[in-house]
Amino acid sequence: MKNKFFLMIFLLLVSVASFAQVDRSKKPEPGPAPEIKLGEYESITLKNGLKVFVVSNNKLPVVAFNLVIDRDPILEGNNAGYVDAAGQLLRTGTKTRSKDKLDEEIDFIGATLSTSSTNVYASSLKKHVNKLLDLMSDVVLNPNFKQEELDKIKKQTLSGLAAAKDDPTAISNRVASAVFYGKDHPYGEVETEATVNSITLDLCNQYYKTYFHPNAAYLAIVGDITKAEAQKLAEKYFGKWKPQDIPKGEFATPKAPLVNKVGLVDRANSVQSVLNLGYPVDLKKGSEDAIPASMVNTILGGSFTSRINKNLRETHGFTYGAGTSLRSDKLVGQFSASTTVRNSATDSAITEILNEMKKIRNEKVPDSELQLTKNYLTGNFARSLERPQTIANFAIDIERYNLPKDYYKNYLKNLNAASSDDLLAAAKKYIKPNNMYLVVVGNAEEIAKNLTRFSITGKIDYYDIYGDKYDPNVKKIPEGVTVDKVLEKYVDVIGGKENVEKVKDRTMKLKGSAQGMDVVVEISQKYPNKIYQTVDVGGGVFKMNTVFDGAKGKMIQMGQSQDITGDALEDLKGNAMDGMLDYSKYGYKTELAAVENVNGQDAYKVVLTSSSGRKSTQYYSVETGFMIRTINQISTPQGEATQTTDMDDYREVEGMKYPFKITQSFGPQSIELNVNSIEINKNLPDAMFEIK
């Protein structure tokens, strides 16, 4: 009892005492700043020109080797993908090791060995390091590219391309690059089924032979190893590698656009829009601007507390996350703001991003925010040093970008010297809210309308997933659909071949209005292509008769008679009652040209070409099969003009279906006509169609 009581008092005292010690309302002050020491690295250059950097770190009994090829970008053109394929082929066998053998030997020592077109990476426990280098150097020096392995890689790549068709982020990255840099630039070109199919073993071999040389390479060795050990190993395994000059590449540096441009990739099933707003920039690593520009990016969108993430995520709840990146590059860099937002917030999110970009260009960053940013970047730098690879990367960068040897040693000093004026100058130079490509992947039906306001012209450029522009009203023809199938379906839905053939003559009476006047039209046709047509506007204000007997035609306008000749006569000839059964019978060639959107429905576009080369166009609804539009060129005294006729409201008359609503437009005018009656097989006399 007593003891227990004592204990309680004791506890009470402790808790009171410790409570008294803590003033939680005050943020604790940091202790003295620890010295941030950059680990050392050793440089060795082999006789063949291979530059070796060694970072010794014995925390773990592991050694990693990273071989990097330093070359200019390559434009792959019609074979886009071959450089990547060559990188993958490196891992598929050597002159003395099949792929199976290579895989087995790597895995047996629990190692990692991966390759790409510009690097080969290998790591293992220290005790296996000789075996590891035996394998790695064999891969680098004695590859043996085989057709069957290339075929596998191509197949995998094609499947990968297929999979990416439904990945909105993959689409966004690809299209944004194509738009920012242009598809004829190494950074903008796009792999497609066609380019992957054109990759040859020869191209891959050529790539390897041209670029894999020690004088163009760096080898970073990191881990539980001394300089002396590393040098011995590098010489033993890479000393015999033969040097050779590698070619340079010269490319244009794409510029930011003069005005904002909106690019949209329509992904109908998207429940979020993926935004990628950016432009190419000219920013070099190690340049005077590099540090202030990177600070501007950090403040704008480069961290969790950045202005754009705070705005879009914490203030508006549009997204799970938003950010920006500013990439420096030897050739051409890039700024981009990216996020994924719900459909309805697409335009608001763009507005907010543009506003934040404008603000950082126009207003100095407050001192507190500047200091916070310096602290944050200092912390990032310090934390990055935990990985010994960081020092190796610094060594490579210094060499590759020709930086001063003490660039990274002075990095923190330079970072902390940057003023808000320096940042403002960098922002004005690199942040361009009025010169952006706004690339959006999302549901066009829901978001397109609200995107037009970001484009000065009010126009949106539609891109397919390969970064090619297209007209959204034009769609791809599905596989297996041919012009014959389209016409067969049409014949089918209007009543079938037998019924079409049964119709020997037909009289159609239509009524409508134009410019406030009644329009009455009567068209009589007799097999195969005879026509008698009367048009009456406003009860006699304007009258026109057209007659065609199968060979000659005449038009009588307000008493004036005129022969129909040339193209117009040609058109009449082709207008046969059973033409749709076999247009070739009347000398027409038919072609299925596209799928286009007509009055809100997808339609097959069929182009007819007469024996004399006259073209006319018909549209057949994909869904119903009916003809819903024709487009004809008409000769007028003012020259050629386009006449569009839309057909709707198909109804059945004696086993056949006819459109009961016909809308004809000619330039700005349009007339809507409704069918009042259709009479079939009334034995119309031939005399009716005679030319007098």
Added chain:
Amino acid sequence: MKSKIILLLFLFSAAFIYAQTKKIDFVQYKLDNGMNVILHQDDSTPIVAITLLYHVGSKNEDPQRTGFAHFFEHLMFEGSKNIPRGEFDKISQGAGGTNNANTSQDRTFYYQVFPSNQLELGLWMESDRLMSLKIDSVGVETQRKVVKEERKQRLDNQPYGTIFEETFKRAYKVHPYKWLPIGSAQYIDKASLQEFVDFHSTYYVPQNVTLSIAGDINIAKTKELVKKYFGDIPKGTKEIKRPNVVEPPLGGEVRDTVYDNIQLPLVLHAYRVPAQGTPDAYALEMLTNILAAGQSSRLYKEVVDKQQKAVAAGSFPYFLEDPGLFVVYGIANMGISANDLEKSIQSEIDKVKKDLISKKEFEKMRNQKETEFVSSNSTDLGVAENLANYFVYYGDANLINTELGRYMKVTREDLKRVANKYLNADNRVVLYYLPKSMKKN
């Protein structure tokens, strides 16, 4: 970005200390209020990782409030008594730090990594949100929107994004593993402010958290600071609910098809397997090495490389605190049907059931495991997290030094035995993910 959900909770990486590897020394103790503390000193870089493992995840949720634990994780960044809303991350970054958190079925894990002179700041921040989190409607409403976008981004707008949700809801009928940490948006909308307050006072209490710190620290000084900031936080008084549900056997194969916005079919087999840390779990994890580690592994070599039926094929254990899943999957190459792919995958499973693996393959697998262990624990954050995991799940933080021994106990016969015991049709869910265009109306 902040607040990741761990979808694939691979058995946390641990370090086996082989002869030439340094042992990871640590100090472990308990505060009077029940809070567990683990400290590890490593001066090689002047930084410190501060981690807090709260032993609460989606399995502690009410079925009518799925997604609650993860949602709550978001609220933990919304401010506390002495840290106003919107300041938490600013303070952290302003001190050169980085931070994040994630929620799994079993735990919610928070971390910050600072330059080592900011240790006290980190402890102040973490103790403040443990002791006196502020929960208000502004924060809740904002995070409701954010979490809905998170769900869309990860699951709904992502090819195959719903795969684990679809798998778990078929693999479990009664256990709360039947839903994922991301949960359902609709339930989060229903939750009231009071529910969030109750959740905090139930699960965010000293006896339910393990504070694990690794880096450039002085152990004695750190102990003092931990006591200063955490010592006077009162012990929680509410009952901590831990589900005590035993999921009955699956009782026959569950086979289903999901139509998604994808191009390439995906086949997934998910077998029900015992909890992490059990002897059979170690054997099963070794088995995934045989099937899927490296380009000489069986699934890769046969299905991807030789037969070219898949762009990717593999296997991984989805081990959890309670019995979990063993997943085998393949994504078909173009022109290959799901059925065809499944046959090839099945044939590899049949082989490990029928034949003992060769001694050479066994040795390869052990070598791979050794490298995996030795290579982990390369960062302070990784060490802190692993120490906490080992302690919370297995009650022994020292497994960070000794766990490889458990793997090395596994024999070739064990591999064949567990394959036959668990990798059976009546113990699995089979899912096909097919393009929507293949759906018959």
